[in-house]
Amino acid sequence: xxxxxxxxxxxxxxxxxxxxxxxxxxxxxxxxxxxxxxxxxxxxxxxxxxxxxxxxxxxxxxxxxxxxxxxxxxxxxxxxxxxxxxxxxxxxxxxxxxxxxxxxxxxxxxxxxxxxxxxxxxxxxxxxxxxxxxxxxxxxxxxxxxxxxxxxxxxxxxxxxxxxxxxxxxxxxxxxxxxxxxxxxxxxxxxxxxxxxxxxxxxxxxxxxxxxxxxxxxxxxxxxxxxxxxxxxxxxxxxxxxxxxxxxxxxxxxxxxxxxxxxxxxxxxxxxxxxxxxxxxxxxxxxxxxxxxxxxxxxxxxx
Amino acid sequence: xxxxxxxxxxxxxxxxxxxxxxxxxxxxxxxxxxxxxxxxxxxxxxxxxxxxxxxxxxxxxxxxxxxxxxxxxxxxxxxxxxxxxxxxxxxxxxxxxxxxxxxxxxxxxxxxxxxxxxxxxxxxxxxxxxxxxxxxxxxxxxxxxxxxxxxxxxxx
Numbered sequence: 001x002x003x004x005x006x007x008x009x010x011x012x013x014x015x016x017x018x019x020x021x022x023x024x025x026x027x028x029x030x031x032x033x034x035x036x037x038x039x040x041x042x043x044x045x046x047x048x049x050x051x052x053x054x055x056x057x058x059x060x061x062x063x064x065x066x067x068x069x070x071x072x073x074x075x076x077x078x079x080x081x082x083x084x085x086x087x088x089x090x091x092x093x094x095x096x097x098x099x100x101x102x103x104x105x106x107x108x109x110x111x112x113x114x115x116x117x118x119x120x121x122x123x124x125x126x127x128x129x130x131x132x133x134x135x136x137x138x139x140x141x142x143x144x145x146x147x148x149x150x151x152x153x154x155x156x157x158x159x160x161x162x163x164x165x166x167x168x169x170x171x172x173x174x175x176x177x178x179x180x181x182x183x184x185x186x187x188x189x190x191x192x193x194x195x196x197x198x199x200x201x202x203x204x205x206x207x208x209x210x211x212x213x214x215x216x217x218x219x220x221x222x223x224x225x226x227x228x229x230x231x232x233x234x235x236x237x238x239x240x241x242x243x244x245x246x247x248x249x250x251x252x253x254x255x256x257x258x259x260x261x262x263x264x265x266x267x268x269x270x271x272x273x274x275x276x277x278x279x280x281x282x283x284x285x286x287x288x289x290x291x292x293x294x295x296x297x298x299x300x301x302x303x
Numbered sequence: 304x305x306x307x308x309x310x311x312x313x314x315x316x317x318x319x320x321x322x323x324x325x326x327x328x329x330x331x332x333x334x335x336x337x338x339x340x341x342x343x344x345x346x347x348x349x350x351x352x353x354x355x356x357x358x359x360x361x362x363x364x365x366x367x368x369x370x371x372x373x374x375x376x377x378x379x380x381x382x383x384x385x386x387x388x389x390x391x392x393x394x395x396x397x398x399x400x401x402x403x404x405x406x407x408x409x410x411x412x413x414x415x416x417x418x419x420x421x422x423x424x425x426x427x428x429x430x431x432x433x434x435x436x437x438x439x440x441x442x443x444x445x446x447x448x449x450x451x452x453x454x455x456x457x458x459x
């Protein structure tokens with residue numbers, strides 16, 4: 001599980017369908033021992049809270065155990081060990097590895113080397129396939145379909161791996177995409193070129209209020225302060241790419257607002273109580289989808 | 304070298320390599336690949352923009368007393384995929400090889416993305432998928448970054 005581009009539409013649909021079965025276990029209404037005796041190793045060379053915790057929780061909710069490290073500084077990478085060697089060692093200690101790295105292509109390398117399944121939990125600015133699956137699951141659960149929708153991606157489209165990963169996945173569906181970002185943070189050329197080659201309809205705009213009115217899904221992302229050398233520029237920029245509850249007044253009734261979290265102030269807390277807000281629900285679905293993935297990669301799911 | 308008659312521009316060589324049908328204007332890049340510089344002691348002749356029967360114009364490079372390494376051939380195939388390499392012995396063409404650009408190339412260039420796992424000291428053979436040959440465009444299978452001709456030439 002390195003890159004969603006390796007998956008077909010049928011496979012993605014199947015993962016989303018299997019995921020539904022895990023909702024009662026994820027919310028604690030049912031108990032499961034499906035992965036009892038199995039060990040997951042979290043290899044997080046870059047910090048993460050929700051991805052790492054939700055993988056751990058998903059594994060433990062299914063009766064499995066979790067080991068690993070939460071930062072590269074406590075692994076032997078800090079002593080100069082290569083990722084290849086770390087993978088060769090760690091694969092002896094677990095049944096599945098979850099890898100996050102700041103280096104692009106790290107998960108591909110780990111998967112090439114390892115005899116155990118590797119799940120990419122984010123590699124640099126590139127891919128974050130389990131986030132994407134949970135995003136797709138959220139859209140499909142909350143709206144009932146993915147095909148035929150207008151999806152707007154807002155904020156940092158240059159460095160944000162969730163939006164790269166999600167746009168690639170959306171080429172499998174019949175959707176229209178709008179990219180809303182400051183010019184400095186627009187979608188990288190290689191991503192746009194890939195999307196167009198897949199025949200995806202893509203619109204680039206800076207008119208956030210128009211996009212809110214016409215879209216079915218508004219996917220917000222955080223604009224990181226450190227991307228802007230000039231703090232004044234950042235202050236000016238961030239307002240143009242944030243939303244509050246009054247901006248949602250003209251939105252379609254069923255429009256949903258998503259965010260991979262953490263949010264800073266691109267979504268005002270006034271939106272939290274709005275019927276459009278889905279970002280906390282989205283975080284719950286992350287657990288559901290990761291349970292389904294673990295049961296599938298470990299060969300324990302039976303239809 | 305029938306094409307060069309009757310007005311043979313550069314003298315025949317006795318021993319060495321003739322790289323013919325180089326894309327016009329790319330002979331300087333070929334010299335760079337061969338490591339020809341002010342310290343080189345080999346005799347090198349170069350012809351640019353020579354009329355050609357196959358293409359409109361071509362470049363030709365002749366290097367005396369030297370064969371090409373596989374790594375040099377790979378690089379030449381990247382920048383001028385229609386070149387022919389003639390090994391000359393005793394004024395005759397002993398061997399003629401047409402270079403061709405494979406779908407994947409190995410160990411020839413490195414990814415330009417500093418954040419790519421292939422640049423992190425891992426034991427990986429740098430491998431690229433050839434997206435197109437004209438214009439030259441490669442793609443790293445690890446980080447997905449595209450590399451254009453200029454970025455590739457800069458590495459030689």
